Amino acid sequence: MKRMLSILLAGLLLFSAVACTLHPVAQIPDTDPVEVPVEGQPDETLTEAPADPEPAADPVDIKPIEDPPIQPGESLDEPIDLTDPVEPINVPMEEGKPVTGYGDFSNLLSAAILSGTRNQNLSPISVYLALAMVAEGAEGDTQAELLKLLGCKNLNELRNICGVMLKTLSIDTEGSVLDMHNSLWMADNIGGQPVSFHPEYLSTLAETYRSEANVVAFGTESAAKQIADWINKHTRGKISVQPDAMNFDPSTLAVLINTIYLKDGWSERFLPESTHTDTFHAPDGDIEARYMSRFDRNSFVRFGDGWMAYRVYLNSVGYVTFVLPDEGISLEKLLGSPDAIDKLLHQGFDKKYDVSLEIPKFKFQDKMDLTNVLAALGLDLSFSPAADFSGMSDTPCCIDSVIQESYIGVDENGVEAAAYTMVQMRTTAFMPQQLERIDFHLTRPFFYAIESQDGTVLFIGTVTNPGMGE
Numbered sequence: 001m002k003r004m005l006s007i008l009l010a011g012l013l014l015f016s017a018v019a020c021t022l023h024p025v026a027q028i029p030d031t032d033p034v035e036v037p038v039e040g041q042p043d044e045t046l047t048e049a050p051a052d053p054e055p056a057a058d059p060v061d062i063k064p065i066e067d068p069p070i071q072p073g074e075s076l077d078e079p080i081d082l083t084d085p086v087e088p089i090n091v092p093m094e095e096g097k098p099v100t101g102y103g104d105f106s107n108l109l110s111a112a113i114l115s116g117t118r119n120q121n122l123s124p125i126s127v128y129l130a131l132a133m134v135a136e137g138a139e140g141d142t143q144a145e146l147l148k149l150l151g152c153k154n155l156n157e158l159r160n161i162c163g164v165m166l167k168t169l170s171i172d173t174e175g176s177v178l179d180m181h182n183s184l185w186m187a188d189n190i191g192g193q194p195v196s197f198h199p200e201y202l203s204t205l206a207e208t209y210r211s212e213a214n215v216v217a218f219g220t221e222s223a224a225k226q227i228a229d230w231i232n233k234h235t236r237g238k239i240s241v242q243p244d245a246m247n248f249d250p251s252t253l254a255v256l257i258n259t260i261y262l263k264d265g266w267s268e269r270f271l272p273e274s275t276h277t278d279t280f281h282a283p284d285g286d287i288e289a290r291y292m293s294r295f296d297r298n299s300f301v302r303f304g305d306g307w308m309a310y311r312v313y314l315n316s317v318g319y320v321t322f323v324l325p326d327e328g329i330s331l332e333k334l335l336g337s338p339d340a341i342d343k344l345l346h347q348g349f350d351k352k353y354d355v356s357l358e359i360p361k362f363k364f365q366d367k368m369d370l371t372n373v374l375a376a377l378g379l380d381l382s383f384s385p386a387a388d389f390s391g392m393s394d395t396p397c398c399i400d401s402v403i404q405e406s407y408i409g410v411d412e413n414g415v416e417a418a419a420y421t422m423v424q425m426r427t428t429a430f431m432p433q434q435l436e437r438i439d440f441h442l443t444r445p446f447f448y449a450i451e452s453q454d455g456t457v458l459f460i461g462t463v464t465n466p467g468m469g470e
Contacts, residue, residue, distance in 0.1 A: 099151035102128055102161055107338035108149075112373050114341075116332035117283065121366040121406045123260055123419035125165065125180075130258040130421040131374075132162050133182060133209055134382075134399065137201050137392025142381050149378050159208045166210055176316035177263045181234045182211035185227060185255040187218050190427050195253065195395045211256075219250035227255065234259040235418035238407040239365065253397045254425040264314040265414035270294050270359075272412050280360055289360040292412050296355040304348035307334055310355065320415060321345060322359065363409035370402040370421075385428040392425075400426035 099105055106124035113122050128150065135146035135158060143155075152158040171178040184205055186197055205211040216223035224243040231241045238261070248255060270292040280289040302309040306329040313319045323344050325331050334340060375383050379399070387398035406419035 099149060101151045102165070104151050104338065105149065107341040108377065109373075110341050111336060111338045112377060113368065113370075114335050116330065116335045119362075119364050119366065120368075121364065121408045121417075121419070122368075123404065123406055123417075123421065125169075126258045126260050126419050126421040127370065127402070127404060129162060129165065129180070129182060129209070130256055130402070130423050132158055133184070133205055133211065133256045133258070134389075134423050134425070136204050136209075137198075137389045138382070139388045139391050142388040143391075145378055145381050149374070159204075163208055171264075171316050173316060175263075175265055176314075177261060178317050179234070179261045181259045182209045183230060183257050184211050184213045185218075185223070185257070186213060186215050187253050188215045189217075190251060190253065190395065195393060197254075197393045198391065201392050218248040218252040218255075221247075223248070227257070231257065231259060231420050231422075234261065235407070235420060236261050236263075238409075238416065238418040239405050239420065241405070241420075248424060249426070251427050252400070252424055253393065253395055253427050256423045256425070257420055259418070259420045261418045262317060263414065263416045264317040266412075267313040267315050268294065268296070270412040275361070275412060278358075289362075291358045291360050293356070293358045296357055298352055299355045300350040301353050301355060302348040302350050304343055307344065307348075309344065309348065310357070312357070312359070314414065320410075359410070361411045363407070363411075365405070365407045367403070367405040370404055371399075374402055387428070389425065396428040397425045398428055400424040 099108055102125070105128055109124050109127060110122060114120055131146060131150060135143060135150060136155065138146055147154065147158065150158060152161065166180060169178055169180065182205070184202075187195055189195060202213055205213065214226065216226060221243065224246040227246040228241045228243045231239065231246075235241075271294070274293045275290055276293065277288055278291050279286050299310075306326050307323055308326070309321055309323045311319045311321050321344075323334070325334055334344060371383065381387055382399045385396075385398055389397050401424045402421065403424075404419060404421045406417070408417040409415070
C-alpha cells in the first residue's frame with residue numbers, strides 16, 4: 001500500500017506541482033474539515049509504498065525559494081493553451097483496457113498532455129478531485145461517462161478513493177507541506193431568477209471532499225476578487241491569479257476549484273557551493289544552466305528501453321523520479337501513451353552504482369485549457385447541452401471549461417509546487433419563473449396582426465364572428 005502512495009506522490013512531483021480561511025459569502029453549516037470515514041480497504045492504486053530508500057542523511061532546514069512568484073506568462077516558454085489542441089491528441093489506453101482508479105487516470109491524462117517538446121507541468125490529482133466533485137452532481141449517462149474516465153464503478157468507489165487522498169495526502173510539519181483544498185462557488189440567481197443547489201450534493205462535497213461553499217454574483221468585481229484571493233491563498237502565492245481572470249459570465253451556475261500546494265526539502269542536501277554552470281542541450285540548441293550536484297554511493301539506478309531513471313528522496317513527501325533518455329533518443333519518443341508513462345515510472349530493472357548526480361535548477365509556471373483534451377478522452381456528454389447534472393441543481397447546466405494553472409520550482413533547498421484546477425458550469429436554459437396565472441381566452445371580438453421577424457406587419461384585422469372556422 002505504501003509503495004503505491006509514494007508512486008502517486010512521485011506522479012505529483014514529476015508532472016506538476018492544488019494548493020484557507022477565506023471568509024465565504026455563504027458557508028454550508030458544519031463544513032469544517034472532518035475525518036473522512038472510509039468503508040472497506042482503500043483503493044490499491046493509492047496505498048502501496050515504495051521500495052525502502054537508501055538511508056538518508058539527517059534532514060536539513062529548508063530555506064524558502066527566495067525568488068518572487070512568477071507572473072503569468074513569465075516562464076521558460078509560453079504557457080500552453082489547448083483550446084485548439086495540438087494534433088494529434090494522444091488518446092488513450094489500449095482498446096479494451098479500461099481506466100481503473102486514479103493511477104490509470106493519471107497515466108491517461110499525462111499521455112494526452114505531455115508532448116516532450118516544451119516545459120509543461122500538470123497536476124493529475126488536482127484534475128481528478130475537481131472532476132470527482134462534478135461527478136457527484138451528475139446523473140444517468142453523464143455520470144456514467146465521468147465515472148468511466150475516473151476509473152470507478154460507482155460514486156461510493158469514487159468517494160472512497162477521494163476520501164483516502166484527502167485524508168492521507170496531507171502533511172504539515174516544519175519544512176514539509178502537502179496541502180489540498182476544495183471549494184464550490186454558486187450563483188444566487190441567473191437572469192434575476194433564483195437558483196438553488198440540492199442539500200444532498202452540498203453535504204457530500206462538505207463531508208467527503210472537505211469543500212467549502214460560497215454564494216457569489218458571477219460577473220461582478222466582488223466575486224472575481226473573492227475567487228482569485230482564494231486561489232492565491234491556497235497556492236501560497238506561487239500562482240499569481242488576477243481578478244480579471246475570474247470574471248465569469250453571469251450565466252455561470254457554479255465554479256468548482258481544487259488547489260494543491262507542495263513544499264519539501266531533499267533528504268540529502270545539495271550544497272550551494274557545489275552548484276555550477278554548464279551546458280544544457282535544449283531542442284533548439286545548447287544553453288547554459290545552473291546545475292546542483294552531489295555524489296551518492298551505493299544507490300539504485302533503473303534502466304528501461306532507451307532510458308534510465310533515478311529517485312531523489314525528499315524529507316517527508318516522498319521522492320522525485322528523474323528520467324533521462326539515452327543519447328540519440330528524444331524525450332518525445334519515450335512518451336505518447338499511458339503504458340509508456342507507466343513504464344517510465346514503475347518498470348525497468350535496478351542496478352546499484354556510485355552516482356554522480358547533477359540536476360539543473362528550474363522553475364516555471366504553466367497554464368492549460370483541458371476542455372478539448374477531456375472531451376477527447378470521453379467526456380462528450382458532460383460538455384454538451386444534453387448533460388444531466390440534476391444531482392447538483394434543478395437548473396439545467398453542463399461543463400463549460402476545465403482550466404489548470406501550475407507552478408514548479410527546484411533548487412538546492414528542495415521542491416516547491418502548486419496548482420489549481422477549475423471547472424466552470426454554465427446554464428443551458430433559464431428556469432421558468434413562477435408567476436400569477438391569467439386566462440387569455442379569445443371568447444369575444446379581437447384584433448390581430450401577422451408580422452414578420454423584423455416587425456413588418458403582413459396581415460392585420462379584427463374578428464367579431466369566427467363562425468365554425470370552416
